[in-house]
Amino acid sequence: QDKGDSEGGEGDGGEEAEGDELLIETAGEIVPHLGKVMPPQEFAQHYTQFLPMFVNLTKKQASDAQRSFGVGMIAECMASAGPCLPAYAQQLLSLLNTLAQDQNDEVRNNAIFALGELVYHGRDCIYPYYGEILQTLSNAVVNETNSGALDNICGALARLIITNVSRVPLEQVIPVFVRYLPLREDFEENKWVYQSLTNLYQMGSQPLLQNLNPVIKACAISLHGNQIETENRSLILNLLQCCHRDFPTECTRAAGELPEPVALTLKQACVS
Template sequence: IFEKPILKFASSEADNLERSTGVGVIAECAANMGATVTPYTGKLMHLLLKRLSDTDNETKSNAAYATGQLILHSTDSSTYLPQYETILHKLAPMLQIPEARIKDNASGCLCRMILAHPDRVPLAQVLPALVDLLPLKEDYEENTPVYQCIYKLYEQGEPTINSLTSKVIPVLESVLSPPEDQLSDETRELVRKLVHNLYSANQALFAANPNALKLAGIL
């Protein structure tokens, strides 16, 4: 699948559209190939690390999406894990760019990295910044890894996400509200389940957000 023309487009230094399109194709391949993307991990990671610092925002956004998908699906952790710190360093400035799609894709990448290897991400530093960006504004597909990640962290009793619950609950209310296309059916059920779990643990948490309980089918 990763024929030379695709990598050539993604490596182009002259044409922004060629780069963004090439990286976008790589991202979709990584998202849909599952573990069969593994043999390409080294070659793709080398390219994506460069594109995460691209001068073109569309290319940079696609690179964040592609990087997260590669990490989530590749089984070659010995190749990508040494790059975790570098990737986090490159994602950080994306979270400050005004364009919503870049923030959304950077958030999705962060969450896929956490899902794959939570022990390799400084959660105490990353999670407050991530929660402050929620709810996502444009690329709703990225809500799937975001809420899978948040759910898993609560399930594990992760202390930083627990400390952010007062900020998380209004976000959960927001994504359960219209527009409906914010969440896939599966992710919506996961968010509802999270609301149920949080309410069961401490009903007082929802004193300021009773509508979240209605949206989750509790009231």
């Protein structure tokens, strides 16, 4: 340590902290992109180095912005980290289950999104924890008022259904799931929501068929509001056409309960 460092005192400490924060933010920008261009096994080596840094950002002494950023980066890396997720499944679940109850909206929102991504990309290694995750989501939805977090709860439930429906107690889950549809804010989750509903319809799920009315109305509202990417619109259109073919009276009833412009969208979709 030279004289300039020893006399810098608190100022240099502050500059060092700012430098560390910049390094972390830069890593956060780069790491998810690395995952898209690197072979999975190669990215896994980098993931094991960066994950502790992102986890450290989520600790209570960090600012809300840092904690939100940290858990957001954990979520963003899930898709590329698939091969090494089994080694970190328990650690990540424990962290995310805790952060899903956080007081800060953004931290909570990102943690719930990350849980869904862990379910989808972790696959087999997460199956034993479905009950624990469902309990976390059930606890979260009771008092949740943040639109983004509610949408991500729906997205996480959808991923659970898509990934391994046999481990989801549909009789309990479906009535709650459809109660929070259509999504309010985070429309990127719609592709997961409508894929899961399509899967359930195709398997003839009785809990879904008993709740068709809110499902049909959610489809119509999402379609009318252009709340799903163009490449995924067919999910909604196909589901509505199947409902109209098999349960035309349900579609008629739903149309009668919707505002006229939305009802018109529904009618057009059913016969297109």
